[in-house]
Amino acid sequence: MRGYRSIIAVAVILALIPLVVTSNLWLNIAFTALLACLLGQGWNILGGYAGQFSFGHAVFFGTGAYVTAIVMTTTGINPWAAFVLGIGGGALVGAAIGFLVFRYGLRGSYFALVTLAFAEVFRVLANTMAITGGGSGLVVASNLRPEIFQQTSRLGAYAVAAVLVVGVLFITRALENSRTGAYFVAIRENEDAARALGVDPFGFKLRAIVLSAAITAMGGALYVQVFPYIDAPLMYGPRYSVEALLVPIIGGMGTVFGPLLGAVVLHLLAEAATMVTGDIAGLNLVLYGLVLVLMVRFLPRGLIGLFDPRVPKARLPLPRIAGRRRREAGDA
Amino acid sequence: MLEVRGLTKRFGGLLAVNEASLDVSEGEIVGLIGPNGAGKTTLFAMVSGFHKPDAGSVRFQGEEITGLSPHVLAGRGLTRTFQIVQPFAGVTVRENIAVGAHLRHRGRREALATAEAVAERVGMREMLDNPADSLTVAGRKRLEVAKALATEPRLLLFDEVLAGLNPSEIRDILPLIRSLRDGGITILMIEHVMQAVMSLCDRAYVLNNGAIIASGDTRAVASDPAVIEAYLGHGAAQRLRAAPAEAAADA
Secondary structure, X not given: OOOHHHHHHHHHHHHHHXXXXXXXXXXXXXXXXXXXXXXXXXXXXXXXXXXXXXXXXXXXXXXXXHHHHHHHHHHOOOHHHHHHHHHHHHHHHHHHHHHHHHHOXXXXXXXXXXXXXXXXXXXXXXXXXXXXXXXXXXXXXXXXXXXXXXXXXXXXHHHHXXXXXXXXXXXXXXXXXXXXXXXXXXXXXXXXXXXXXXXXXXXXHHHHHHXXXXXHHHHHHHHHHHOOEEOXXXXXXXXXXXXXXXXXXXXXXXXXXXXXXXXXXXXXXXXXXXXXXXXXXXXXXXXXXXXXXXXXXXXXXXXXXXXXXXXXOOOOOOOOOOOOOOOHHHOO | OEEEXXXXXXXXXXXXXXXXXXXXXXXXXXXXXXXXXXXXXXXXXXXXXXXXXXXXXXXXXXXXXOOOOHHHHHHHOEEEOOOOOOOOOOOEHHHHHHHHHOOOOOOHHHHHHHHHHHHHHHOOHHHOOOEHHHOOHHHHHHHHHHHHHHOOOOEEEEEOOOOOOOHHHHHHHHHHHHHHHHOOOEEEEEOOOHHHHHHHOOEEEEEEOOEEEEEEEHHHHHOOHHHHHHHHOOXXXXXXXXXXXXXXXXX
């Protein structure tokens, strides 16, 4: 099928980067960009392809991280298995949230607000419950063993992240070439028209959120393997929710390479800002907000949209008061 | 093939459709006409599953389908189009039609091939790779038909597929609708363009203020005094009848 060659080309580039970039500082930046890319690729399935704009993807990222961490600290299980359980935990939370919000037909701004609320609820819970270590968080590292996945070196972390990103690129391309992907796009473009043509919006949105949550949770599970300390304000806080949606918006929503491109650009920008101003806590969030506003205002199709007019426009799901299109089914 | 019995829908205090009943037999083209706001689209929305009726029943191919979801009905062979065209604006004509084709063809390649065949049939072959939002009004109407056709329906509900087209565009699309019927698809159509209704429909139902006020042979329905008054106001039929006589008297 078409479109896989470009992914192989990207894989080769990702494999060559460590030959050029050898400093731990830059490998670390590359790793955080790839991590953001994973989050964005997850968000992109639900937001970019299926058109359901989530403001709370940290709920899946944090769950992936916490499930992995809890399983590892309480059972001493093989980290590979913990990693898979982390992904499963995120997918399960995705299924539960999706079932609730899509069952009741929440769309647009309502969907965005409810996902944000879920992330906040999980943050508060993780901050108080004993199993998540409460406010003091969880420390996972006892004896790091790279051969069973835990990454002691930045190069190892980078390599694992790169493999995962390429894997998700393949999954996304396969989705594009499938009926499920076509139905996601149909729901994004016009849900009523999709229903009339035999698409079950509930079933397909549920599939979208489960796949989206699983990929984002994979990012969280990977995070724990590399940075062995997690706490609720970081994992369930706004930072990763914003990063997850910002990365595909910068690169181009509903495209295979949008999140990767967006993640690279965003993290280069963030590094540049840090170099200029020094490390001010919270500065990255200010920068993210600024970039988000500028992108939606001036470049709603993202960077890839500059070359491909078929990339959908990023529209923040704010209720439109004037000029709202009349609902077809409501006309007499 | 389609039996609608006593279908009723209220929106708050407004009785949009009041105990409407109609039948469509296999192989027919049946018109549903009536003034603006008569409840035609609401009736369609109930038959196709977009609205749940407050009372009444719909049977399709002998089976009770009242209240089933639109996607389930599409699966059983009942597909509607929309009065206000609903393209998947950001994607190409080919991909638009393929969404409909996926209902019977799971594989992407088969669905895209089916989409091409359907485009050929409705005369959109040259537009396959154009984005849907670049189409003219006539093109969008054709696309609306093509998407519905790609689901391989037994019964098509057309909601004003001719509205907004100029006379020559209407002339172009009439043979297409006839060819669909000849290909074995039964059609129930809401239409305002009377000339088209006359030329296409075997029978017609007239809806006014939510109720069916006339039905039968299209020509007979169009000259029914109750129907003329529904469109032109109370006493209009009498005046129309009188008008030729007066004209004769003046001469």
